[in-house]
Amino acid sequence: xxxxxxxxxxxxxQAGGELGAALATRARLMDLTQGSHDAALLPKTPGGLAHGxxxxxxxxxxxxxxxxxxxxxxxxxxxxxPDLADLARPGHQPEAPRLxxxxxxxxxxxxxxxxxxxxxxxxxxDAGVAEDDIVRLAGLVAFVNYQIRVAxxxxxxxxxx
Amino acid sequence: MxxxxxxFTTRVPHWRPHVTPVDLDHxxxxxxxxxxxxxxxxxxxxxxxxxxxxxxxLTLRTPLFxxxxxxxxGLSRAERELGAVAASFVNRCIYCAAVHASRYNQITKxxxxxxxxxxxxxxxxIDPRAKAILSFGVKLSLCPPEIxxxxxxxxxxxxxxxxxxxxxxxxxxxxxxxxxxxxTLGEPVEKS
Numbered sequence: 001x002x003x004x005x006x007x008x009x010x011x012x013x014q015a016g017g018e019l020g021a022a023l024a025t026r027a028r029l030m031d032l033t034q035g036s037h038d039a040a041l042l043p044k045t046p047g048g049l050a051h052g053x054x055x056x057x058x059x060x061x062x063x064x065x066x067x068x069x070x071x072x073x074x075x076x077x078x079x080x081x082p083d084l085a086d087l088a089r090p091g092h093q094p095e096a097p098r099l100x101x102x103x104x105x106x107x108x109x110x111x112x113x114x115x116x117x118x119x120x121x122x123x124x125x126d127a128g129v130a131e132d133d134i135v136r137l138a139g140l141v142a143f144v145n146y147q148i149r150v151a152x153x154x155x156x157x158x159x160x161x
Numbered sequence: 162m163x164x165x166x167x168x169f170t171t172r173v174p175h176w177r178p179h180v181t182p183v184d185l186d187h188x189x190x191x192x193x194x195x196x197x198x199x200x201x202x203x204x205x206x207x208x209x210x211x212x213x214x215x216x217x218x219l220t221l222r223t224p225l226f227x228x229x230x231x232x233x234x235g236l237s238r239a240e241r242e243l244g245a246v247a248a249s250f251v252n253r254c255i256y257c258a259a260v261h262a263s264r265y266n267q268i269t270k271x272x273x274x275x276x277x278x279x280x281x282x283x284x285x286x287i288d289p290r291a292k293a294i295l296s297f298g299v300k301l302s303l304c305p306p307e308i309x310x311x312x313x314x315x316x317x318x319x320x321x322x323x324x325x326x327x328x329x330x331x332x333x334x335x336x337x338x339x340x341x342x343x344x345t346l347g348e349p350v351e352k353s
Contacts, residue, residue, distance in 0.1 A: 019327075022323045022324040023327065025324060026328070033225065036218065039217045039222075043215075043217050044217055065306065081271055115250065117348075121345070131214065132214040132215070134346070138341065138345055139215050139218045139222075140336040142340075145334075145341060146334045152301070154327075154330075156310055157315055157326065160310055
């Protein structure tokens with residue numbers, strides 16, 4: 001049985017048959033995926049993006065992509081920062097300029113990454129987001145969007161078996 | 162300043178970062194360790210030097226990238242590249258699309274498929290198996306992703322088994338990840 005977040009959220013932690021065998025063939029990749037989850041959500045060096053903030057932003061992305069199971073997981077990770085819990089609701093716009101810039105980036109790169117321009121990075125920089133934090137934020141958004149898509153297909157495949 | 166490329170092409174452009182890359186001469190031990198392996202075993206690029214701002218993530222991401230694209234078994238190399246191109250097409254990551262369309266062309270020794278994909282997207286007139294893979298990759302890359310049991314069945318109908326469907330899902334989703342880095346942290350420009 002897998003204790004990885006992705007497989008548990010997709011309901012395939014105990015999958016057998018062809019799907020279980022396929023996941024076992026890619027066990028090293030699923031381990032690296034779990035490691036990437038920890039690096040994006042619970043990094044040793046969080047910089048200017050605290051663990052609780054990351055979790056609430058991940059919950060927001062999960063809700064934008066209609067993934068209730070991952071949203072629930074990220075809500076629980078976010079319990080360390082209850083003051084930021086509103087960020088987990090899509091549509092909620094914080095007033096503080098730095099948080100507003102972070103949320104604008106999260107929403108745009110989850111919903112319409114094709115519209116990204118240099119200006120999106122300028123907005124973060126102008127709001128006081130440091131260069132290394134811009135890379136951390138991009139990595140968080142990119143990982144969660146990957147995880148949501150793998151979970152989506154696994155859930156559909158498990159439903160067929 | 163070089164012109165930004167906005168149209169799909171198989172000619173690989175130069176990638177110009179919006180964020181200052183890590184200076185290799187002043188990199189920390191953790192950053193150097195993260196740069197020991199590179200995506201597709203290419204040279205240390207400005208792109209990976211940008212990602213080196215977050216060495217813990219990069220240390221895991223590079224072997225995951227290489228494993229999803231190159232580990233043996235399951236879906237063919239070319240069809241993994243097709244999943245990568247489908248995501249890059251939806252997300253309009255011109256750079257990723259160019260790199261992975263050109264790899265597809267090298268492997269298949271046929272440039273007509275990518276020409277049609279860049280011209281007509283999902284409606285490209287290509288063989289049924291490639292078309293089913295492309296269509297699945299496009300739907301999975303939308304937000305929210307639009308995959309149903311019928312979409313998985315459409316892959317099975319053209320001969321993909323569960324392992325191949327998982328591998329296609331991983332390569333397509335991986336490019337949802339890569340596109341959100343490459344297309345936001347920099348932009349493709351003409352090689353000078």
